[in-house]
Amino acid sequence: MKSYATIGIIDVLLRFGVACLLYIINNDKLIVYGLAMFIVVAVDYSMYFLYCKKNFTECRFSFSKDASLYRSMLAFSGWNIFSSISMVLNGHVVGIILNMFFGPVINAARGISNQVNGAVSGFVSNFQVAVNPRIIQSYASNEMDVFYRLVNQSAKMSFFLLLVLVVPIWINIDVILKMWLGSVPQYAGDFCRIVFISSLINTFSLPLATAANANGNIRLFQTACGIFEIMNIPLSYVLLRYGCQPIAVYYLALTIVVITLFVRLFVLRRLIRFDVKRFLSSIVLRCIAIALTAFGGMYALSQVISNTNIGWLLLSVIMSILFTSSLIMALGLNKEEKYYLLNVLKTKLGRG
Incomplete structure (x- = not known):
């Protein structure tokens, strides 16, 4: 939960940074906002992905021939x-x-x-x-x-x-x-x-x-x-x-x-x-x-x-x-x- 809370705090800070960014740019704010929020979501996903890959051995990509598992x-x-x-x-x-x-x-x-x-x-x-x-x-x-x-x-x-x-x-x-x-x-x-x-x-x-x-x-x-x-x-x-x-x-x-x-x-x-x-x-x-x-x-x-x-x-x-x-x-x-x-x-x- 400590790691989960840390990632959550980083997410909030990034979103706050996006809001602040809109005040200092002169380009199309809607496009910049959409792109910036996409980057925030990508960063969130990357943090969760790397944490799980490091801490959980079962979080690995592998192919299985077990059809019932896929179903x-x-x-x-x-x-x-x-x-x-x-x-x-x-x-x-x-x-x-x-x-x-x-x-x-x-x-x-x-x-x-x-x-x-x-x-x-x-x-x-x-x-x-x-x-x-x-x-x-x-x-x-x-x-x-x-x-x-x-x-x-x-x-x-x-x-x-x-x-x-x-x-x-x-x-x-x-x-x-x-x-x-x-x-x-x-x-x-x-x-x-x-x-x-x-x-x-x-x-x-x-x-x-x-x-x-x-x-x-x-x-x-x-x-x-x-x-x-x-x-x-x-x-x-x-x-x-x-x-x-x-x-x-x-x-x-x-x-x-x-x-x-x-x-x-x-x-x-x-x-x-x-x-x-x-x-x-x-x-x-x-x-x-x-x-x-x-x-x-x-x-x-x-x-x-x-x-x-x-x-x-x-x-x-x-x-x-x-x-x-x-x-x-x-x-x-x-x-x-x-x-x-x-x-x-x-x-x-x-x-x-």
């Missing part, structure tokens, strides 16, 4: 590609449809919501990257109790990590966008709020996808998820064609995220005998109850505290983080998780 690899990668293509089409085609009906202003609002959500969700994605190898390893070792516990705990922790970040931004999003952009496109704040909720629900699905990959039989899992992702495109067009406002597309996307979560759960119950009832009761319902309490409490407080200037905004953000963290510690974690977390904090503070 299984192509099947696994093919179904993953199908799901990825579905997600890409969903993301970009819906943007085109919104542009057809409402023009570039709505697409600007959509771009802002995606950018804000990407910055926040990236933190949780990195946490899941750290957990994924252990989930796969426990399944491969047939340590099923450990496997199920890791899936459940990573889903819960991912949700709570994102919740701590989302609550203060969700409550203050209008003020934040106003300070950041000056002139805020219509619907930008509403888009951000719904996208945040979708991302929170989607955190439950991240370890479920890893669990399906660990099993290897992903055809049904990826097909079902991919179909629902693609269905967002024609349904969005129908809604807008019959006069709905652009916010309806986001509510539709949120609904599909919820449906897809249940589809993943029931497919996993068939594949690996996953305890769906326990996951819903002990993880999903508890997390949602804590989230509703956090959002409700901080929204009520925001009606009392004026957050129109930077001082009050910072106060609101600090109070949101403290309130949400307290709820998680008191109601979201069991004794074992609290003990582990406190030990980690003590160790880190002791080293500091």
